[in-house]
Amino acid sequence: MTAAPLLLDGGIEQDATLLATYVEEGERQLAALPPVPDRTPADRNRAAAVHAAARRARRAFLARHTETAYGLLTGGLTRSVRLPDLVYEAADRFPGLVPTRQQMAAERASVQAHKEGREIDQGLFCGAVLRSPTAGRHLVETMLRPTPRALTLLDGFRAEGRAALDTVLVTRRGSAAHVEFRNAERLNAEDERLIGDLDTAVDLALLDDAVTVGVLRGGPVDHPKYRGRRVFSAGIDLTDLRDGRIPFVEFLLGRELGYLHKILRGLLTGPEPGGAWGERVTSKPWIGAVDTFAIGGGMQLLLVLDHVIAGQDAYVSLPAAEEGIVPGLGNLRLTRHTGARLARQVVLGGRRIAATDPEARLVCDEIVPVHGMDETVERAVRALSAPAVGANRHMLAVAEEPLDLFRTYLAEFAVAQAQRAYAPDVLAKVEHRWQERERRRAAARSRS
The missing domain is CATH 3.90.226.10 (2-enoyl-CoA Hydratase; Chain A, domain 1)
Incomplete structure (x- = not known):
């Protein structure tokens, strides 16, 4: 993946092909790096640059095609696709736009600090859908249906x-x-x-x-x-x-x-x-x-x-x-x-x-x-x-709380929360809490 931004100016299928090729190159570069916990500072900088470039490309695609993509995923708004299924159907239909099931399964196997942070890419997609009055309202209504x-x-x-x-x-x-x-x-x-x-x-x-x-x-x-x-x-x-x-x-x-x-x-x-x-x-x-x-x-x-x-x-x-x-x-x-x-x-x-x-x-x-x-x-x-x-x-x-107020707030929340879940201060805080808990447990075991 080069530092040059991806230029998208065609229809959704053409732009989807360009996005998939662009992101695939970035994935090859990530695969060449050591696992997240073993990366040097230089490795982490390279990974961050790859993710940043891919996210710029995803944002560009979503800015042009969110409503069309959502329409294709829902049969022109005739299908009610619940959010978890929606993100994975989007991954299959538009490779590189959001993480695949396999990528997310690999993420789930790691502690938070050792993940690539692919949920941030899910947040970008969900935020774009919710920001759309048409797609966002349809998704909100879908999620209000009985499970x-x-x-x-x-x-x-x-x-x-x-x-x-x-x-x-x-x-x-x-x-x-x-x-x-x-x-x-x-x-x-x-x-x-x-x-x-x-x-x-x-x-x-x-x-x-x-x-x-x-x-x-x-x-x-x-x-x-x-x-x-x-x-x-x-x-x-x-x-x-x-x-x-x-x-x-x-x-x-x-x-x-x-x-x-x-x-x-x-x-x-x-x-x-x-x-x-x-x-x-x-x-x-x-x-x-x-x-x-x-x-x-x-x-x-x-x-x-x-x-x-x-x-x-x-x-x-x-x-x-x-x-x-x-x-x-x-x-x-x-x-x-x-x-x-x-x-x-x-x-x-x-x-x-x-x-x-x-x-x-x-x-x-x-x-x-x-x-x-x-x-x-x-x-x-x-x-x-x-x-x-x-x-x-x-x-x-x-x-x-009008429904559109709820929807537009949630669009911003989706992006902000996904990013905060991987912020260095959050990772440091939860790790500190965990270590303190483990020390207390060890002390209790030694007393008993």
């Missing part, structure tokens, strides 16, 4: 009122679907299993006609400090991030397009475009019961709920500055709740909000004694089951 797994489990859930997933338990009690996080050994932290299970659980709650309200709550955990206590969520599992087990498409972008958005806007179940949005979606109110703490992604989840109840000893935080990554749509949604100044203190300065702080009322509706949580949740379920709640929460979502 195949939920459709498979739906009849059983309707009959039994219970679905036990790997890390989530969904039970129907009266007219409420109680979704309990059960990633007990990890303080209900977000990992790839929990993200997938939550997408399924939210679908089941929204598809079951016997359910009028959803309730989210953390189950008891195994951590020595909190053993037996309920914990809402410890946020993203930073050990998994360090170990390279936080996939960009399925996790970091998928959670925003999936269950978080479904909770806010509803599940797309109605007829094809033509009717009002409210006629096309199944939407229900959601309650959050926060025991102990809601950190990172846990706090982000609270921002799409209709009623949040917190125990008096709980706290919430978005430690984005400490972790170094972007807190999902927290930057978009937190300002609506708290105002700009407090949002900056939380996101940029790492401010923690205790349930006893006056500011807690900006993100929590009720602060109750721990022993009063169950009763308060049931009272909230009865209040949110009123017939007019559904229509009004729909109109609130339309007013507060």
Whole structure:
């Protein structure tokens, strides 16, 4: 690959051929280098130059052909292709545009610091698709549809009122679907299993006609400090991030397009475009019961709920500055709740909000004694089951977060988050945390 930029000025097929040839040369140069952990500073500079040139070429192709490419991948918008499948179909149809399944499988085998950073190329593609009003809206709507797994489990859930997933338990009690996080050994932290299970659980709650309200709550955990206590969520599992087990498409972008958005806007179940949005979606109110703490992604989840109840000893935080990554749509949604100044203190300065702080009322509706949580949740379920709640929460979502605002924010997020996941400061932080944890474990073993 030369330093000269790739010039694209033809139709999509001609430009795709030029892109494939250009990127293939860069791949040959990368293959000639040692594996990432064994590269010298000079090797790393050469690899960075190859990646930079390939990404300039991809950006140039996407600037000219995103909508046409998306149309070809979706049969002229007649196929609903979910995001993970979309990126790999794009890799097959337009070689060099995004990484192949084989390339991503090789990446998944390495810790984050030892990867080539190919998820950045996925981020460029996803950002370009979302930036397009036509393609982006089609993708957003595709991701609001029920997951195949939920459709498979739906009849059983309707009959039994219970679905036990790997890390989530969904039970129907009266007219409420109680979704309990059960990633007990990890303080209900977000990992790839929990993200997938939550997408399924939210679908089941929204598809079951016997359910009028959803309730989210953390189950008891195994951590020595909190053993037996309920914990809402410890946020993203930073050990998994360090170990390279936080996939960009399925996790970091998928959670925003999936269950978080479904909770806010509803599940797309109605007829094809033509009717009002409210006629096309199944939407229900959601309650959050926060025991102990809601950190990172846990706090982000609270921002799409209709009623949040917190125990008096709980706290919430978005430690984005400490972790170094972007807190999902927290930057978009937190300002609506708290105002700009407090949002900056939380996101940029790492401010923690205790349930006893006056500011807690900006993100929590009720602060109750721990022993009063169950009763308060049931009272909230009865209040949110009123017939007019559904229509009004729909109109609130339309007013507060129009779909195009969501789409354009997510287009920027896709690129920024993919890049931050490979930033040197993030890699250094997660490695330091991992080493500290390993030292503590070694010390505990020696004492025993």
